[in-house]
Amino acid sequence: MTSTQPKYPGSSDRPFYFARSEICVDSDGECIGDGVFAGEDFEAGTHIYALKRPLAGSLDTERLVDTCANCYVWTEGSSIGSRLYVKEGTKVQTCAGCKRFRYCSKSCQREAWNRGHKHECKNLRAVADRDIPKAVMAAMEILIRRKNGLIPDHAWEMLLRLDSHIEDFKANGKYGGIELMALGTSQFSFTQDTFSKDFVAEMYGRVLTNSLTIVTPSYDPLGIMIDPILAHINHSCEPNVYLVMDGAEVDIRSLRPLKKDEELFVSYVDNTNPYARRQSELKSRWFFNCKCSKCQKGATLQEDKWAIQPRDLEQKWKEVADMMIGNEDFATDPANFVGDSPDWRRVAALQGKAFAMYEDEQRVADPHQAIKEIEDGMRLCYQSKLWHIYRQPYAAFRDDLIVNMLAVQKYSIAFSQCAKRYRYILPKLYPEVAHPTRVVQTWQTAMLALFVASTEGALGMAQPGVDFPLIALMLLNEAHMLSAKSHGEN
Numbered sequence: 001m002t003s004t005q006p007k008y009p010g011s012s013d014r015p016f017y018f019a020r021s022e023i024c025v026d027s028d029g030e031c032i033g034d035g036v037f038a039g040e041d042f043e044a045g046t047h048i049y050a051l052k053r054p055l056a057g058s059l060d061t062e063r064l065v066d067t068c069a070n071c072y073v074w075t076e077g078s079s080i081g082s083r084l085y086v087k088e089g090t091k092v093q094t095c096a097g098c099k100r101f102r103y104c105s106k107s108c109q110r111e112a113w114n115r116g117h118k119h120e121c122k123n124l125r126a127v128a129d130r131d132i133p134k135a136v137m138a139a140m141e142i143l144i145r146r147k148n149g150l151i152p153d154h155a156w157e158m159l160l161r162l163d164s165h166i167e168d169f170k171a172n173g174k175y176g177g178i179e180l181m182a183l184g185t186s187q188f189s190f191t192q193d194t195f196s197k198d199f200v201a202e203m204y205g206r207v208l209t210n211s212l213t214i215v216t217p218s219y220d221p222l223g224i225m226i227d228p229i230l231a232h233i234n235h236s237c238e239p240n241v242y243l244v245m246d247g248a249e250v251d252i253r254s255l256r257p258l259k260k261d262e263e264l265f266v267s268y269v270d271n272t273n274p275y276a277r278r279q280s281e282l283k284s285r286w287f288f289n290c291k292c293s294k295c296q297k298g299a300t301l302q303e304d305k306w307a308i309q310p311r312d313l314e315q316k317w318k319e320v321a322d323m324m325i326g327n328e329d330f331a332t333d334p335a336n337f338v339g340d341s342p343d344w345r346r347v348a349a350l351q352g353k354a355f356a357m358y359e360d361e362q363r364v365a366d367p368h369q370a371i372k373e374i375e376d377g378m379r380l381c382y383q384s385k386l387w388h389i390y391r392q393p394y395a396a397f398r399d400d401l402i403v404n405m406l407a408v409q410k411y412s413i414a415f416s417q418c419a420k421r422y423r424y425i426l427p428k429l430y431p432e433v434a435h436p437t438r439v440v441q442t443w444q445t446a447m448l449a450l451f452v453a454s455t456e457g458a459l460g461m462a463q464p465g466v467d468f469p470l471i472a473l474m475l476l477n478e479a480h481m482l483s484a485k486s487h488g489e490n
């Protein structure tokens with residue numbers, strides 16, 4: 001049962017409300033957590049709410065040098081089509097005090113200063129050369145601002161209502177690490193006089209398990225943010241809302257129609273992944289067994305379908321898989337589970353290998369090296385004949401291939417990969433035409449076609465029968481129409 005008691009002060013002007021969620025249940029089926037519910041009906045593509053900025057945010061270490069720590073404008077966004085929103089000539093300047101944060105303007109610096117930076121800048125100077133983890137920085141920001149009266153009571157109470165998962169960390173053996181990080185958080189923030197050791201550990205646990213990713217309008221990750229309103233939106237692998245960021249503003253938009261009193265869900269994970277992988281990721285990072293509408297259907301949907309039956313795997317690939325089963329534990333990792341027979345275990349091993357290769361290439365900074373590893377991964381998916389073109393991580397490899405081909409200026413390869421994705425993958429993975437990922441990737445294809453159209457003569461990329469200017473125009477038109485739905489008119 002849901003109730004509308006005003007447990008959260010100041011929430012009456014919002015088109016949603018907080019109540020007990022039926023999706024958050026303990027092992028006895030008792031409701032144990034809150035969720036966010038629609039206060040009225042919403043059509044698909046509705047802008048439900050604009051949050052001016054999340055309560056706290058913390059940039060990735062690599063982004064501190066090229067991103068404004070106040071408005072999150074990323075000055076060096078690399079891929080074509082992802083920088084439309086960055087004004088030409090935008091630069092960031094280092095805070096002379098702490099030498100850690102950079103700002104794009106005096107007004108951004110002033111805003112951040114008044115929001116709380118004035119209470120930490122001097123202390124941060126002493127640790128200017130230290131790489132402090134982003135979750136520690138976020139927890140520090142919260143504690144320093146609360147200590148100095150800069151977080152109002154209602155936001156603070158909502159924040160404390162979020163689960164810290166300390167008991168889960170104690171159970172999985174990671175509490176030692178949490179304690180250590182909490183110690184650093186206390187010391188660097190000079191808040192030991194205000195908050196106890198256990199309280200800081202809980203706050204750090206809250207940041208780890210309730211933060212969301214700060215992204216550009218085209219979904220490039222920049223850091224983490226924590227906000228008590230956003231953190232109350234529960235997960236579903238079949239979400240009905242999504243978040244779009246424009247600078248520090250976070251918009252909640254509907255992906256599909258919502259009825260009044262329906263619970264809002266976002267997806268915490270890549271929901272195009274197979275069932276067992278989603279379950280495993282949600283369990284290990286957020287400590288719950290997902291029972292969403294999609295997971296209730298188990299491993300029966302498109303993202304779990306293989307292109308061939310496991311018994312039809314070619315002999316060569318059976319041998320490759322058997323060798324992996326001997327050397328690595330992919331086949332026994334629950335995240336790769338596909339079935340119990342020896343044939344299925346081979347498929348699990350190959351799938352585990354593909355995901356491991358995907359995770360490895362994501363950590364590679366040099367684009368040439370990344371391309372090599374991505375191509376190895378794609379070859380495994382392609383040559384084993386197991387993967388459909390849209391099955392993960394085959395599709396995710398292709399996304400990374402495009403980004404890295406752009407980084408090394410191989411535009412014609414990037415374009416042909418984009419075209420393949422546009423034609424064969426996007427409609428499968430994102431059937432809603434105004435799905436934000438689909439729209440962003442259509443934009444990317446359009447911008448690339450436009451670029452190729454304007455330079456094809458110079459680059460020798462002219463191809464008979466391919467009318468790049470026309471393709472560019474059609475894609476731009478489509479992207480423009482759809483982005484009004486996914487990202488708003490502006």
Ligand SMILES: [Zn+2]
Nearest residue numbers: 068071104108
């Ligand atoms: Zn700025």
Ligand SMILES: [Zn+2]
Nearest residue numbers: 095097098121
């Ligand atoms: Zn500073």
Ligand SMILES: [Zn+2]
Nearest residue numbers: 237290292295
């Ligand atoms: Zn699920």
